[in-house]
Amino acid sequence: MTTSLVPTPVDVPCGLAAAVPTPPPGDERLARLSLNQATVKPRSLVQAVDSVLRAGLPSIGLWREHVAETGLERAARLVRSSGLRVSSYCRGGFLTGRDTRAALDDNRRALDEAAALGAPVLVMVLGGLPEGDRDLDGARERAFGALEELVPHAAAVGVRLGLEPLHPLFCADRAVLSTLGQALDVAERFEAEHVGVVVDTYHVWWDPQVREQIARAGRGGRITSFQVCDWVLPLPSDALLGRGMPGDGCIDLRALRRAVDGAGYTGDIEVEVFNAEVWAADPDDVVATMARRHVQHVLERG
Amino acid sequence: MTTSLVPTPVDVPCGLAAAVPTPPPGDERLARLSLNQATVKPRSLVQAVDSVLRAGLPSIGLWREHVAETGLERAARLVRSSGLRVSSYCRGGFLTGRDTRAALDDNRRALDEAAALGAPVLVMVLGGLPEGDRDLDGARERAFGALEELVPHAAAVGVRLGLEPLHPLFCADRAVLSTLGQALDVAERFEAEHVGVVVDTYHVWWDPQVREQIARAGRGGRITSFQVCDWVLPLPSDALLGRGMPGDGCIDLRALRRAVDGAGYTGDIEVEVFNAEVWAADPDDVVATMARRHVQHVLERG
Numbered sequence: 228m229t230t231s232l233v234p235t236p237v238d239v240p241c242g243l244a245a246a247v248p249t250p251p252p253g254d255e256r257l258a259r260l261s262l263n264q265a266t267v268k269p270r271s272l273v274q275a276v277d278s279v280l281r282a283g284l285p286s287i288g289l290w291r292e293h294v295a296e297t298g299l300e301r302a303a304r305l306v307r308s309s310g311l312r313v314s315s316y317c318r319g320g321f322l323t324g325r326d327t328r329a330a331l332d333d334n335r336r337a338l339d340e341a342a343a344l345g346a347p348v349l350v351m352v353l354g355g356l357p358e359g360d361r362d363l364d365g366a367r368e369r370a371f372g373a374l375e376e377l378v379p380h381a382a383a384v385g386v387r388l389g390l391e392p393l394h395p396l397f398c399a400d401r402a403v404l405s406t407l408g409q410a411l412d413v414a415e416r417f418e419a420e421h422v423g424v425v426v427d428t429y430h431v432w433w434d435p436q437v438r439e440q441i442a443r444a445g446r447g448g449r450i451t452s453f454q455v456c457d458w459v460l461p462l463p464s465d466a467l468l469g470r471g472m473p474g475d476g477c478i479d480l481r482a483l484r485r486a487v488d489g490a491g492y493t494g495d496i497e498v499e500v501f502n503a504e505v506w507a508a509d510p511d512d513v514v515a516t517m518a519r520r521h522v523q524h525v526l527e528r529g
Numbered sequence: 530m531t532t533s534l535v536p537t538p539v540d541v542p543c544g545l546a547a548a549v550p551t552p553p554p555g556d557e558r559l560a561r562l563s564l565n566q567a568t569v570k571p572r573s574l575v576q577a578v579d580s581v582l583r584a585g586l587p588s589i590g591l592w593r594e595h596v597a598e599t600g601l602e603r604a605a606r607l608v609r610s611s612g613l614r615v616s617s618y619c620r621g622g623f624l625t626g627r628d629t630r631a632a633l634d635d636n637r638r639a640l641d642e643a644a645a646l647g648a649p650v651l652v653m654v655l656g657g658l659p660e661g662d663r664d665l666d667g668a669r670e671r672a673f674g675a676l677e678e679l680v681p682h683a684a685a686v687g688v689r690l691g692l693e694p695l696h697p698l699f700c701a702d703r704a705v706l707s708t709l710g711q712a713l714d715v716a717e718r719f720e721a722e723h724v725g726v727v728v729d730t731y732h733v734w735w736d737p738q739v740r741e742q743i744a745r746a747g748r749g750g751r752i753t754s755f756q757v758c759d760w761v762l763p764l765p766s767d768a769l770l771g772r773g774m775p776g777d778g779c780i781d782l783r784a785l786r787r788a789v790d791g792a793g794y795t796g797d798i799e800v801e802v803f804n805a806e807v808w809a810a811d812p813d814d815v816v817a818t819m820a821r822r823h824v825q826h827v828l829e830r831g
Contacts, residue, residue: 361781363734396698398735399760399779409737432665433700435711458701464766477701479663 238516240504249515252283261286261314263499267510272297278510286312286495314495316346322373323354323366335380342384348451350389355400367403389451391425407440423451432478445490456500470501474524540818542806549825554585563588563616565801569812574599580812588614588797616797618648624675625656625668637682644686650753652691657702669705691753693727709742725753734780747792758802772803776826
């Protein structure tokens with residue numbers, strides 16, 4: 228019997244001993260892993276980049292609020308000098324209001340920022356029903372119409388719009404786009420080089436059509452991003468924060484990753500976990516847990 | 530200017546003055562309205578029947594737990610002597626476990642009870658993922674396989690199985706059947722006289738395919754039940770209790786009722802609201818609010 232002199236790392240936020248060793252920087256199993264900044268939301272861009280570099284991840288997904296806090300030019304310099312890829316820029320959208328002009332202007336600014344940061348895609352969450360409104364079809368049509376106005380700017384700056392269907396749980400207040408099939412119906416109105424879809428395991432795992440729609444998205448070259456997090460129970464009182472660290476819930480993440488890879492997607496795999504307990508943890512521990520869970524629950528078993 | 534001597538009734542649980550008069554017993558607008566017992570869950574079957582009769586509703590949806598509390602024979606006599614229709618019997622299902630024999634026996638008993646009560650349909654909630662399980666396809670196939678074993682008994686006792694897709698919010702812990710399209714894919718493996726689907730506004734309102742799937746269900750004669758309640762925000766900490774009194778939320782109930790009627794459904798319209806505030810209210814106030822909201826938000830404007 229041997230004993231280790233290195234203490235076993237602990238996964239966060241569950242507090243249990245890690246089931247696999249942490250892949251070290253340079254490990255090829257990290258080659259596609261990206262930290263989405265939402266997973267370490269309370270940390271600045273500088274702190275997030277530091278954690279990503281220490282862990283040896285090659286990529287980061289950026290958020291507007293953190294970039295604004297840092298300043299766009301400084302953020303762009305920081306990311307460029309880090310050598311990291313930018314997997315995505317979050318986020319645009321919220322185009323369901325009765326007057327979308329201000330939102331469109333804001334989305335154009337977001338596209339400009341994405342271009343300055345070297346992000347290939349602006350993740351789009353289309354918005355929910357306006358307060359007191361029951362006209363879901365109307366909200367959808369307004370958002371889809373607004374997209375038409377936005378696509379020329381996306382094309383001009385060379386950033387794709389990634390339409391993200393959100394779990395139907397969020398249909399009323401956040402995203403009238405609820406399934407991958409529906410997102411593709413909209414995306415296919417435009418050229419694939421300008422508009423694609425985001426596949427987030429949390430939002431699509433329940434969908435009986437998820438495999439055929441991932442395949443359809445792949446055939447059309449429409450998958451702009453693949454985001455991973457888990458469905459954990461019970462849902463917290465703020466449903467927005469109910470997402471789990473990969474492996475802590477009931478989603479077969481490996482099966483979905485296989486489907487996305489099988490559809491021809493070769494891009495980054497972002498971990499995006501909105502969760503107050505994850506936010507409270509040390510960001511280096513968060514990134515190390517992510518890396519271990521990626522090996523354990525997302526990639527093929529070694 | 531005239532003043533009324535009759536105090537304006539108050540809607541529950543919102544506490545606001547009613548927007549329309551309460552339709553009196555005999556009013557033809559009540560001709561299809563049914564109280565599902567879940568809406569007055571803390572009340573006994575006797576109390577629920579009393580409230581329904583006082584309000585002049587023609588129909589009631591029964592629950593197994595209330596029937597068991599009353600005793601099956603007494604419940605059957607009570608309902609028969611009341612002259613009420615039984616719109617549905619809730620509920621069977623929970624067939625996703627690794628060993629479904631006990632669940633199947635229980636479902637056969639539920640079918641026998643439904644037959645004794647004169648209920649035309651047993652509402653089926655198929656169950657979620659077993660604890661610690663990530664195999665959603667496996668859970669679905671087990672439930673669909675168990676249905677095959679159950680259909681002969683349903684046919685023998687003359688009670689239809691009504692497959693109820695639940696909002697994807699409940700996929701993990703309650704129902705791996707998540708959309709009307711998926712429910713129809715399963716139902717259509719069997720004769721329409723034995724297996725149909727339940728359309729519940731709360732569960733289907735977000736679905737971009739809802740209209741075409743309601744039409745498909747109608748064409749096949751598959752709509753066994755139409756249940757109405759509303760989506761209200763924020764979701765409560767217990768997501769099971771987040772349903773709203775019709776009109777308190779953001780679902781276009783009238784549009785969905787039109788779709789169901791347009792698909793040829795002529796049966797009862799059940800109000801099924803799981804909501805702790807509704808349960809705390811006086812059941813006569815609950816039924817009166819239901820009746821007013823039915824006029825205001827579900828039927829055509831008079």
